[in-house]
Amino acid sequence: MTIIIFVLVLWYGGLFFQSFFLHRYAAHQVFTMSKTMERITFILTWFFQGASYLSAYGYGIMHRMHHAYTDTEKDPHSPSHDDNLFAMMWKTKTIYQDINEQKIAVDARFTKNVPQWKSFDAFASSRFSRILWITFYILFFVAFATSWWQWLLLPITFLMAPIHGVIINWFGHIYGYVNFKMKNTSKNLFHFDFLMMGEGYHNNHHKYASSPNFGVKWHEIDMTYVIMKLLNFFGVIKLKVISK
Template structure:
């Protein structure tokens, strides 16, 4: 049982960190600068930790920029106010993401003007069905070896779809439940105390107020773990945090 719990939480928080740190705060918003070698290293770690649910950074970045521009309107790719449940929200988001990733849909130029990281060989490998199946098989094998009973296998779907599940939780809860520090013209909210569990990503109201600020916490009881780690990486000169610009929600 201990092995399963360690594996589950390690997968959850490592996947979540690179989701927040690389896909969200770098690919989407360019909150820090990084050398090409470090970018490739973190790119690789993002793929490995997300595994079967790998999200291609370029497509993710375009999708997320759309979310900010069209927040909680009909053109928002994942506003909870147009879907009856989280599952249908995920399906709709996946359809738009898939279109951008395959080139079947061309994003508006405003969403590709800023830098979007791309590593085409790795993206092709990570997005390939065989790669996803192999990761899924590795998760199943681990559970076969260490799960004390069949009930634990109910956690496997979370492993298989971890990246999209984390994104759906943030976009559903962060726009439906909680409190507001700012009036942003949308439904974004700060969902606590789950902000810690999602490593700062659920402080959506704060983030939508100023999308250039790498620190999603504003009040004394708000804690953005991803940002704390980023401060450490900045001190180690792995990344260079950029100054916060004028308010730009």
């Protein structure tokens, strides 16, 4: 039971900060927060994503490119132009690294106000940091695993962020339903998004990219947005007013 709880904490903790910080803040800037809170959120993102930590700078720019070039050959990740999900993941990884390492020219519209903490990203993305987290995960499993099948969950802890990404960027463009007819293949994966905390309402998000709430219909409860409303109420963040 301890292992299941541990994996769930990593799953939903890492997912929340990917959705809240990397996606809705870095890429779309649907809310503002103080510089101190931004730095704290960088650290919390590293803590929960661990071995699969993603830079807000690289993620933010790449996601803006995804919206600008959805389902075209310039899209950093699209089932329409990648043979399989592994090919898409590799292409995404390469583009993400090239952005972070400034190996490719990026249009200024994609970099505007994207948060960046170079020194922290250099550490959090380093091989040392990733090996440190992987070692911790293995030792945790050694200490608390009570059955052989629980070890099958260990690779998930290493690759949590890429798994989250592929669920939305691959399956969210193939399976599901649509509320809005778009010039792209985006779909809503779930009528109630219990798995991805609102990220699964991908068709809604492509329709209203600047909205902090990815849910549209009454049953489309966006748990990340619910938490953001609480953070806004307590003054931790300030949600922007967006009319649909």
